[in-house]
């Protein structure tokens with residue numbers, strides 16, 4: 473009876489546990505060479521070491537994307553359904569945790585869509601109202 477308490481894992485003290493069969497950014501980064509080449513595509517981790525010599529796009533591009541999120545590079549090429557059908561064979565598991573290196577990139581790349589000219593978006597309706605009033609006062 474007292475054994476039950478002893479068998480409980482100390483999860484609270486250890487913090488969140490990485491589920492089995494998932495891979496973190498740190499683990500992904502460890503496999504960034506020709507000897508062991510992993511990459512992240514659409515939040516899944518793939519081991520493409522054996523595929524390098526067969527890749528129609530060559531091995532150089534794969535080595536460049538090794539150990540990181542290659543989703544953008546993969547999609548930019550416009551890979552065929554045939555290429556996508558090869559992926560399950562190389563699947564290791566799901567990605568776990570934060571993709572910090574990717575989010576840094578998207579912060580610097582984005583952010584220009586709401587204030588395209590460098591002025592706040594409310595300037596547009598205010599300018600329209602001012603133009604209308606000017607028209608009413610001086611021309612009507």
Ligand code: HEM
Pocket residue numbers: 518520523527528529530533534537542545546549550551552553554555556558559562
């Ligand atoms: C495991 C992941 C990948 C698989 C299974 C794969 C598979 C393929 C296949 C089958 C082709 C022939 C064309 C097609 O069917 O679409 C191809 C072409 C190509 N791939 Fe990948 N690819 C992978 C990752 C990448 C990555 C990360 C890049 C990075 C840029 C890349 C760059 C290219 C390029 C540039 C071509 C065009 C080659 C040419 O037409 O001369 N591939 N890939």
